[in-house]
Amino acid sequence: MDPIINLILFFCVGIAMLLLSVLAITTRSLLRAAIYLLLVLICTAGLYLFLNFHFLAAVQLSVYAGGVVILFVFAIFLTTNKGEMLLGHSFQRYVYGALAVILGVAVTVFAWMKHRFLYAPGPGLTGDWEINMKVIGQTLLGTGKHQYLLPFEILSVLLLACIIGGILIARKK
Numbered sequence: 001m002d003p004i005i006n007l008i009l010f011f012c013v014g015i016a017m018l019l020l021s022v023l024a025i026t027t028r029s030l031l032r033a034a035i036y037l038l039l040v041l042i043c044t045a046g047l048y049l050f051l052n053f054h055f056l057a058a059v060q061l062s063v064y065a066g067g068v069v070i071l072f073v074f075a076i077f078l079t080t081n082k083g084e085m086l087l088g089h090s091f092q093r094y095v096y097g098a099l100a101v102i103l104g105v106a107v108t109v110f111a112w113m114k115h116r117f118l119y120a121p122g123p124g125l126t127g128d129w130e131i132n133m134k135v136i137g138q139t140l141l142g143t144g145k146h147q148y149l150l151p152f153e154i155l156s157v158l159l160l161a162c163i164i165g166g167i168l169i170a171r172k173k
Helices: 003-026 030-050 054-079 091-114 133-141 149-170
Strands: none
Touching: 003 030, 030 054, 054 149, 133 149
């Protein structure tokens, strides 16, 4: 595909992510917030596809969009009454949120100005390069330096604790 079309689509997906993120935190319905989060995660998978990381896009869709959001939806259905709405936020919370956004943008712009990025037409623009699956597997399940077996196992124990906690919360006395 033409690099200009890729860039236009990239910005469209990015703008959609921003709008859906704002909708997810400003809606008064928990179920709608979860649906907006699902759409944000799908847009994130789209960004991974633009970067030609097909494996990460598939993991994003299966683990986060397919698993975590479904868990949120089940938790919402188990813990809220039908038609229950979230309370509105005070003006003070909007001011703190705006200050946090301004601070985040300032840090991002500072890092962007101080760091020298390489803008060479290459694999990211034309889509000719992808990381080998064997390298990803060895990195995720290796025990050497810059390999992630221990964090992977810690994450699995954390998810197991979350599942047990969710069952205990949902269980009626």
